Amino acid sequence: MDGPTLKYLIARLEENHLKQRLDRQKHHNALQFRGGFKVYWENLDLMVFLLHTFLRTTGLLHKGIQNSLNYELVRREVYIPSLPENFDSFTILQLSDLHIDGLHDHGDALIKAVKSINYDLCVLTGDFRFLTYGDYTESLTFTKRLIDAIKHKERIVGILGNHDFVEMIHALEEMGIEMLLNESITIERGQSQIGIAGVDDPHFYDAANLKRAGQNIQNCSTKILLAHSQEIIFEAQQAGFDLYLCGHTHGGQVCLPGKIPLIKNTPSPYRKKYITGAWQVGNMQGYTSRGAGCSGLSVRYNCPPEITLHTLKKTSK
Structure with a gap:
């Protein structure tokens, strides 16, 4: 990390936050287990190699690659009683888990799909890069192509995911x-x-x-949280958020017919209800995107990549 980037991060983040981030980034390549035997399968090169070999041998690899670039636009309405009248029909375009440097076309199909969509706010819910370690320059290059194609429209807000290094923030901004x-x-x-x-x-x-995160918006009647994954949904509900938008799971990415995931890339308390699509915890609504990209291996089966357009709607109390 160069001096200006470090200076920028020191000014931007709390000391403990930055230290924790940098310490874990330093060892990310080796940390395939954490807190016992929690496996981060996207880091397991042997598993990826075996899956690639199986798909190539069975003739399924090409179809999986095609599937990974066939985007589904999911349009949904979110009814929020506390929504101000002026925000009725406000639209949020959610793009999650781009892993854009791992896409076979480096984002061409995604850019084409997104450019035709009208929205009021775009949110990027983490995982810009394909790998969890090493150089991230290529991911920034391809991300910039995507952003350049859409930034003239409306405001774009983003967060980091578990694949992203904190040093990427400055370039993304x-x-x-x-x-x-x-x-x-x-x-x-x-x-x-x-x-x-x-x-x-x-x-x-x-x-x-x-x-x-929420200390400066306590007076807002409607509060929306962007988080990469599901681990804090119950805490977010207790904190009074109305809508929780996340990704991370890819909806399973490789699924059996009926969209039954073979790998549920999320801790056990969140595997059944929260792995994909809409869900609710108390008064808080939530949505888990299947994501636009892939991790491990850039293929999808019975689980198309997703672009999500949320339309906020006012309801009476």
Whole structure:
């Protein structure tokens, strides 16, 4: 890390947050287990090699690659009683788990799909890069192509995932992405506003700080949280968030017919209800995107990559 980047991060993040991030990044290549025998399968090169060999031998590899670039636009309405009238029909485009340097076309199909969509806010819920270690320059190059194609439209907000290094923040912000690291912003329409909070990765880095993320939007009647994964959904509900947008699981990525995932890339308490699609915890609604990219191996089966358009709707109390 160069001097200017370190200086920028020291000014931006709390000392303990930055230290924890950098310590875990330093050892990410070796940390395939944490807290006992928790496996991070995307780091297991042998598993990836065996899957690639099996798919190539059976003739399924090409189809999996084709599937990984066949994006599904999911349109959904989210009814929030506390939503200000001025935000009725406000649209949020969610792109998650880009892993863009791992895409076989480096994002061409994704850019084509996204450019035709109208929205009011774009949120990127983590995992910009394919690997969890090593150089990330290529991922930034391809991410910039995507952002350049859409940033003229509306505001773009992002968070980091478990694949992303904290040093990437400066470059991502220079592209026009407002990166939230346990921080928040407000979106205004007329005299009304909603709060958007974003936390650092709750999964591998265990770096989410909900209290800090939400402290400046307590007076907003509607509060939306961006988190990469599901680990803090119950805490977020207790903190009073109305909507929780995340990704991380890829919906399984490789699924049996009926979208039954072979690998559920999330801790056991969250595997059944929260691995993909819409869910609810108390008064808080949530959504887990299947993601736009892939990890481990860039293939998908019975689990198409997803672009999500959430339309916020006002309901009476």
